[in-house]
Amino acid sequence: MGSWDLPESAEIGGDTYEIRSDFRAVLDVLTVLGDPEITDAERGTVALTIFYPQFARMPRCCWEEAARYLTWFASGGDSPARKPSGKIVDWEQDFPIIVGPVNRILGFESRGYEHLHWWTFLAAYCEVGDCFFAQVVAIRRKRQRGERLEKHEQRFYRDNREIVDLRVRETDAEKAFFKEWMG
Numbered sequence: 001m002g003s004w005d006l007p008e009s010a011e012i013g014g015d016t017y018e019i020r021s022d023f024r025a026v027l028d029v030l031t032v033l034g035d036p037e038i039t040d041a042e043r044g045t046v047a048l049t050i051f052y053p054q055f056a057r058m059p060r061c062c063w064e065e066a067a068r069y070l071t072w073f074a075s076g077g078d079s080p081a082r083k084p085s086g087k088i089v090d091w092e093q094d095f096p097i098i099v100g101p102v103n104r105i106l107g108f109e110s111r112g113y114e115h116l117h118w119w120t121f122l123a124a125y126c127e128v129g130d131c132f133f134a135q136v137v138a139i140r141r142k143r144q145r146g147e148r149l150e151k152h153e154q155r156f157y158r159d160n161r162e163i164v165d166l167r168v169r170e171t172d173a174e175k176a177f178f179k180e181w182m183g
Contacts, residue, residue: 006117007077010052010069013062017052019073023110023121025050026074031092076122088140090166097136097163101128136164 009016020026029047032038038046044067049055051070058066072078091098103110105124110116128134139157142149143164149157157164 006119007073010066010073012066012069013059015058015062017054017058017066020051020053021073021117021119022115023118026118027091027095029070029074034090034092073118076119076126086144087166088137088144093167094133094136097133098125098128101131101133136160139164140166 006021007019008021009018029050032046032050033043035043044063047070048058048063048066051073052058052066055066099110102121102124105127106120110121110124135153135156139149139153142153143157
């Protein structure tokens with residue numbers, strides 16, 4: 001693969017494995033990785049199964065290398081320098097307000113394409129400028145850091161609280177506990 005190419009496969013343990021490079025597959029992986037309903041081991045297995053169509057034939061000794069490649073791929077071909085201090089984007093929750101600006105940058109409806117490479121989608125995402133989504137993220141960041149919101153940001157937050165606040169996902173056990181506790 002040349003440095004200008006978009007990867008469609010990965011070299012893992014000396015073998016070549018096809019990858020699901022479409023943005024929807026990577027968003028599915030990111031959603032699974034944030035799912036509190038399943039264990040860490042299950043998250044990893046499900047994420048690798050989504051990303052590698054032939055994961056079932058991959059030797060267990062290659063799973064760690066496969067996970068590193070998935071991380072590299074999901075970050076746009078760059079190794080994340082550090083773990084972010086806090087979550088300010090939830091790809092599943094925010095997709096409806098992310099897709100519009102991404103489409104504007106791409107110049108077409110991304111969901112209308114059978115296959116749109118994750119790196120193409122991610123490049124457009126990184127170019128999102130001043131828009132509704134950017135306002136949401138800016139307010140989340142300020143609230144996370146404990147910074148004071150300007151008056152217009154307070155108004156925006158009050159009017160859009162259900163969009164700005166990241167939803168807390170409860171496990172089935174937590175739901176059952178609260179249901180029993182509340183009567």
